[in-house]
Amino acid sequence: MRLLRLLLLAPLAAALSACDLVVLKPAGDVAQQQGDLLMVSTLLMLLIIVPVMSLTVFFAWKYRASNKEAEYQPDWDHSTHLEVVIWAAPLLIIICLGALTWAGTHLLDPYRPIDRIKPGQAVAENVEPLQVNVVALDWKWLFIYPQYGVATVNELAAPVDRPIRFHITSSSVMNSFYIPALAGQIYAMPGMETKLHAVINRPGDYEGFSANYSGDGFSHMRFVFHGVDQAGFDGWIAGVRRGGQALDRERYLELEKPSEKVPALYFANVEGGLWDAILNMCVEPGKMCMGEMMQIDRKGGLTMASVRNTMPLVYDKYAGRGKNAAVFGSDDSYVMTICTPLQAEAAAAERIRRAELDSVSAPVSLAPLMGQGLSLQGQPMAALSRSQQSTGAVSTDVRSAPNA
Numbered sequence: 001m002r003l004l005r006l007l008l009l010a011p012l013a014a015a016l017s018a019c020d021l022v023v024l025k026p027a028g029d030v031a032q033q034q035g036d037l038l039m040v041s042t043l044l045m046l047l048i049i050v051p052v053m054s055l056t057v058f059f060a061w062k063y064r065a066s067n068k069e070a071e072y073q074p075d076w077d078h079s080t081h082l083e084v085v086i087w088a089a090p091l092l093i094i095i096c097l098g099a100l101t102w103a104g105t106h107l108l109d110p111y112r113p114i115d116r117i118k119p120g121q122a123v124a125e126n127v128e129p130l131q132v133n134v135v136a137l138d139w140k141w142l143f144i145y146p147q148y149g150v151a152t153v154n155e156l157a158a159p160v161d162r163p164i165r166f167h168i169t170s171s172s173v174m175n176s177f178y179i180p181a182l183a184g185q186i187y188a189m190p191g192m193e194t195k196l197h198a199v200i201n202r203p204g205d206y207e208g209f210s211a212n213y214s215g216d217g218f219s220h221m222r223f224v225f226h227g228v229d230q231a232g233f234d235g236w237i238a239g240v241r242r243g244g245q246a247l248d249r250e251r252y253l254e255l256e257k258p259s260e261k262v263p264a265l266y267f268a269n270v271e272g273g274l275w276d277a278i279l280n281m282c283v284e285p286g287k288m289c290m291g292e293m294m295q296i297d298r299k300g301g302l303t304m305a306s307v308r309n310t311m312p313l314v315y316d317k318y319a320g321r322g323k324n325a326a327v328f329g330s331d332d333s334y335v336m337t338i339c340t341p342l343q344a345e346a347a348a349a350e351r352i353r354r355a356e357l358d359s360v361s362a363p364v365s366l367a368p369l370m371g372q373g374l375s376l377q378g379q380p381m382a383a384l385s386r387s388q389q390s391t392g393a394v395s396t397d398v399r400s401a402p403n404a
Helices: 002-017 029-062 080-107 216-220 230-243 249-256 274-279 290-298 304-310 341-357 386-391
Strands: 116-118 130-137 140-145 150-153 155-159 164-170 175-179 183-188 194-198 204-210 222-228 245-247 265-270 334-339 394-399
Touching: 029 080, 029 116, 029 183, 029 194, 130 155, 130 175, 130 183, 140 155, 150 155, 150 230, 155 230, 164 175, 164 183, 164 274, 183 194, 222 230, 230 265, 245 249, 249 274
Parallel strands: 130 164, 155 222, 245 265
Antiparallel strands: 130 140, 140 150, 150 265, 164 194, 175 183, 175 204, 204 222, 334 394
8 A cells, every 4th residue: 555655646746846847837938839839749649649548558457368248359350430530530630730840840940030029029120139149169158249249158148028149159069059948959060050039038047058968078068047137138248348358369269178167257358250250160360261161162172273271171179279280371381383394385485575574684594493492482494404395294392382
């Protein structure tokens, strides 16, 4: 009997443990609509699941070995009425679930700006959404407020009943931005911008975290989201400006390094263009941005004139740093051009012609090339020895020549 009482109390304990379940009772309208969609879908599926499970238990009990009074009909094999129930009920539920999911998926699209603050209250036309640029770092969160010129780490705030527009990316690996009280999770990926629109309807402090495993410090990759009124938000912004430091590219690169259990940090001003550099993965000085790379690809790919651009295309954030970082500037670079003797003679003749047109009186050396170690001044290749011409090709390799 004692064991029976404990089993009867188990459902009650399970029900009490869900009294403050934030997913089903959130503080944001978008999250509330998502919770309602989840509940309605679950109830629709239970219309089939509960009868099937109940009948399974009923048949096992009725046709037990000790029940000699159970009616047994081994020759029975078909019932039109039963077939209609078996196939029609699941089909209707699938149709309802499909329609509900299709409508909810489009209505709650995270990229779609919200059109209401709460049930019965539409978004006013003159309200400007609060934009927050989110960067998933290892293992912390960076929030940039472009409209206010400030940034924070592991602390986020927004006014109640004001639409929020999140622009989300990652610095190194894939993560997932999730505030259960506000809206559903959305992935943060390096070199890509995802978006999320939401609104908070009740003041309070809510938990945010990463919902996607991303390494050793994943368990502590959490932050606090403050839902406050407009006056409280203005005061919070003012406090960030008073107590914060500057967030420039150098400070960001230090912040980007892996660290765990980072307390809230505040930045009173943010260097212009930092978000675009983070998104294009070119915060490091001299690093080629993805936009530049895509522009090269759009024009047909790399040419001989831009071969040296391949060296900085190392997007491992940690291998690409330090003394041997692949950057533009004084580091060694390589440019190679290949031409035939006829092309070399034509190029030399063209240079001579231009020199004459420009009235350049300096003599032009027509000495043949002598291999590597050429002067950066460059000598024309008009006169090639007969032995060189017989090879059929001439190759020049210039080291440490950024302007070659």
